[in-house]
Amino acid sequence: MKRLRSQLFSLCLFLPVVALAADSGFAGRWQLDTKRSTALDGWSTADLVISIDGNIVLFRYEMTWHATKVTAENEAKTNTAIEHPDFFRIDQRHMAVYARPKEAAHVQPAVWLDGEHTLRIEAQVPLETSQGNTTMRLYQEYRLLEGGNELVLIELHSTRSRPLIYQFTKVPAEAAKK
Amino acid sequence: MKRIFVFALLALSLGATALAREAWVMHFDGDWKIAGGLPEKVMLIGLQGLANRSAPRLYIVHAADFPWEITGPLQDFYQRKHGVHFTELKTADAALAQFARYAKGYVVWDTAVMPTMNVAYTIAGLEDAVVVTEALVLLAEKHGLKKIDDLRGRYTGQTDEQIYTDAKARYWARCSHDKLMLMGGHSGAIRIPGIADWGVREKMFFHDLSANPLHADELALEKKFLAGLNPGGTIFGWHSYAKDTEEQHTTLISTFGLKMEGLQSLPNLSFNCQFTFTPGFKFTNQHHVARDAKLVAEQKVYLSFVQSDGIGIGVWTKPGRGRMPLAWGAIMGWVYFSPAALEYFHESATPGDYFIGGLSGPSYMYPNHIPAARFLGLMKEADDLMKVLDERIFEIMDNSAADGNLGNADLTKETVDRYYAAFPDMIGFINGYGPARTRDLRDTRPLISYDYYIDPRRPREEVTADLNELIALNAKRPYFCLVHVRESNDVNSLVEVIKNLHGPVEVVPLDTFMKLAAGNKTYMTRYQLPTDPKHFKGY
Numbered sequence: 001m002k003r004l005r006s007q008l009f010s011l012c013l014f015l016p017v018v019a020l021a022a023d024s025g026f027a028g029r030w031q032l033d034t035k036r037s038t039a040l041d042g043w044s045t046a047d048l049v050i051s052i053d054g055n056i057v058l059f060r061y062e063m064t065w066h067a068t069k070v071t072a073e074n075e076a077k078t079n080t081a082i083e084h085p086d087f088f089r090i091d092q093r094h095m096a097v098y099a100r101p102k103e104a105a106h107v108q109p110a111v112w113l114d115g116e117h118t119l120r121i122e123a124q125v126p127l128e129t130s131q132g133n134t135t136m137r138l139y140q141e142y143r144l145l146e147g148g149n150e151l152v153l154i155e156l157h158s159t160r161s162r163p164l165i166y167q168f169t170k171v172p173a174e175a176a177k178k
Numbered sequence: 179m180k181r182i183f184v185f186a187l188l189a190l191s192l193g194a195t196a197l198a199r200e201a202w203v204m205h206f207d208g209d210w211k212i213a214g215g216l217p218e219k220v221m222l223i224g225l226q227g228l229a230n231r232s233a234p235r236l237y238i239v240h241a242a243d244f245p246w247e248i249t250g251p252l253q254d255f256y257q258r259k260h261g262v263h264f265t266e267l268k269t270a271d272a273a274l275a276q277f278a279r280y281a282k283g284y285v286v287w288d289t290a291v292m293p294t295m296n297v298a299y300t301i302a303g304l305e306d307a308v309v310v311t312e313a314l315v316l317l318a319e320k321h322g323l324k325k326i327d328d329l330r331g332r333y334t335g336q337t338d339e340q341i342y343t344d345a346k347a348r349y350w351a352r353c354s355h356d357k358l359m360l361m362g363g364h365s366g367a368i369r370i371p372g373i374a375d376w377g378v379r380e381k382m383f384f385h386d387l388s389a390n391p392l393h394a395d396e397l398a399l400e401k402k403f404l405a406g407l408n409p410g411g412t413i414f415g416w417h418s419y420a421k422d423t424e425e426q427h428t429t430l431i432s433t434f435g436l437k438m439e440g441l442q443s444l445p446n447l448s449f450n451c452q453f454t455f456t457p458g459f460k461f462t463n464q465h466h467v468a469r470d471a472k473l474v475a476e477q478k479v480y481l482s483f484v485q486s487d488g489i490g491i492g493v494w495t496k497p498g499r500g501r502m503p504l505a506w507g508a509i510m511g512w513v514y515f516s517p518a519a520l521e522y523f524h525e526s527a528t529p530g531d532y533f534i535g536g537l538s539g540p541s542y543m544y545p546n547h548i549p550a551a552r553f554l555g556l557m558k559e560a561d562d563l564m565k566v567l568d569e570r571i572f573e574i575m576d577n578s579a580a581d582g583n584l585g586n587a588d589l590t591k592e593t594v595d596r597y598y599a600a601f602p603d604m605i606g607f608i609n610g611y612g613p614a615r616t617r618d619l620r621d622t623r624p625l626i627s628y629d630y631y632i633d634p635r636r637p638r639e640e641v642t643a644d645l646n647e648l649i650a651l652n653a654k655r656p657y658f659c660l661v662h663v664r665e666s667n668d669v670n671s672l673v674e675v676i677k678n679l680h681g682p683v684e685v686v687p688l689d690t691f692m693k694l695a696a697g698n699k700t701y702m703t704r705y706q707l708p709t710d711p712k713h714f715k716g717y
Contacts, residue, residue: 038640039636039637039640041633041636041640041644042584065581065582065584066581066582068581068713092640092644092647093584093612094583094584094612094613094630094631094632094633094636094644095613095629095630095644095647095648096613096614096615096627096628096629096630096648097647097648097651098615101709127651128615129629129648129651129652130615130617130627130629130652130658130659130701130702131651131652131653131654131657131700131701131702132702134651134652134653136651157647158650159647159650159651160643160646160647160650161643161646161680162639162640162643162646
């Protein structure tokens with residue numbers, strides 16, 4: 001009985017977080033504002049589609065480079081770490097730094113912060129460089145700004161002293177359906 | 179054979195000094211619009227090809243924003259080193275008054291059917307015709323020229339494949355089978371057929387057929403032309419930006435073992451080809467290490483910078499050159515048809531400038547696709563040219579599987595094996611355009627790919643951050659970081675980038691870099707793998 005009460009108490013604590021996150025305005029299509037963002041390298045445009053289902057957060061990146069279109073999907077869970085193959089980041093494509101396709105990134109449990117206005121993702125991303133295999137520790141904060149129409153992705157690399165800052169604007173739901 | 183080649187160059191060099199030295203010059207503006215300045219320029223460039231058939235008579239200096247920035251400095255070089263006295267011709271009328279005698283008539287093309295410009299140029303070469311639009315007919319006739327052909331209406335409503343099929347039937351048999359003109363480039367409102375003088379002079383067939391598999395009819399027709407060229411043949415010009423990609427077209431040409439010499443805008447070849455090196459001139463590259471030197475790398479980051487794009491469209495004439503060591507991919511084929519330009523570059527080289535051979539062969543080719551039976555012959559030609567130019571490092575590029583300057587630019591192991599066998603005297607090879615990951619070290623000869631490509635539009639603080647991140651990711655020391663500098667980069671800004679890099683960093687000339695990399699292999703051997711992603715899978 002004591003155990004059941006404890007579980008119910010935990011559930012009561014957890015439910016609002018999930019509900020808040022689901023309704024927090026993160027979900028939907030976001031378009032990169034290239035003029036206000038860190039300069040892309042080897043990409044022309046970027047759309048980010050976020051969907052939230054309980055403890056699962058999905059990030060779909062829709063990238064273009066001239067006529068080339070690339071779609072990649074990342075997943076994070078708020079209650080557990082996961083191993084994620086082909087983890088995607090908006091990479092600087094003129095650097096000889098390559099994803100290792102058969103190896104998974106270790107993605108820490110995602111964390112909602114700041115009253116569910118920030119989502120934190122941390123991952124260990126396996127990479128190949130000219131000297132062989134290495135790992136980059138990647139830290140991302142997705143911050144929903146006042147008004148809910150702008151999203152900022154702040155990304156830090158363990159190997160880069162300069163943050164990458166990507167400003168997204170919400171695509172209205174009707175336009176996003178097209 | 180090698181000796182014969184050098185003697186031939188020397189003989190040409192001595193012969194060049196005996197030529198008459200009166201010539202004429204025109205200054206072009208930057209208006210290449212079909213509805214503006216193009217028709218007159220098309221006529222004048224074609225006329226240049228005719229006027230320069232038997233002697234170098236007409237030279238064109240282009241506007242400051244023209245892709246090839248050396249036309250002014252090279253005119254000065256001709257005056258200084260070859261004693262050429264130039265008389266300026268200010269109008270098309272004046273040019274025809276001077277040179278109409280080298281034409282037998284005119285051919286009319288139609289600006290509403292742009293392939294007729296190429297067909298007209300083909301006719302111009304074969305029939306000694308001036309190429310005019312309807313609006314220029316009276317001007318041509320004023321100078322006594324009579325109509326040889328009129329393409330107005332002949333090809334209206336036809337596809338490019340139909341037009342060039344007809345032209346092939348009419349003219350191809352009489353055209354050069356050693357050289358073919360790919361007169362592509364821009365689409366829409368402008369064209370820049372700067373190299374047309376060369377095509378007219380050499381009686382080439384002009385076309386802008388597509389190498390895009392989506393345009394199957396055009397591709398099939400182009401293959402017939404390529405198959406009809408003699409072994410060792412060269413395609414001059416450039417692909418049509420509207421139809422296909424550089425990667426597709428270079429792959430196609432390489433598949434036939436043929437050579438590519440760009441661009442469609444390259445000017446004055448009909449003039450340049452008639453001058454060779456000045457008496458006594460010998461290429462002397464500024465080597466920093468002996469061929470058999472053994473260097474020991476320190477525990478630091480070694481950077482070396484290469485500017486591989488056509489040297490004449492690069493930063494050569496911009497301020498800042500010489501402030502840092504920079505390797506330059508000279509266009510080796512210019513030994514044949516633009517030697518004065520090569521001499522000009524060598525003459526004006528600073529101690530920081532170092533010349534390397536390439537690109538992939540005696541001219542631009544994709545080696546993964548060169549037929550095995552043609553490979554050694556082509557590389558023998560490249561090796562001979564490098565000996566003339568005193569070059570010891572060879573640059574390779576294969577973007578057949580790449581997406582522009584991104585993606586897979588790697589070499590198969592079989593291709594790497596062939597290069598090591600074909601160039602025993604090289605001190606090393608470099609590979610890529612964008613970044614690549616083909617690397618090797620055999621005996622003392624490294625093959626190193628670019629670890630970074632500097633996009634000229636990328637903010638310098640991000641370039642600095644990118645290079646610092648590469649330094650962090652490649653944590654072993656020494657780290658050998660080869661950097662490709664895109665042609666329009668500003669050298670002064672690169673000097674500032676280098677000042678802000680982390681750790682013990684040294685920028686070294688490319689030959690020093692190769693010798694250091696030969697001494698301590700901290701890079702992984704790798705070749706293109708079948709599983710690596712390919713943007714274009716070839717034909």
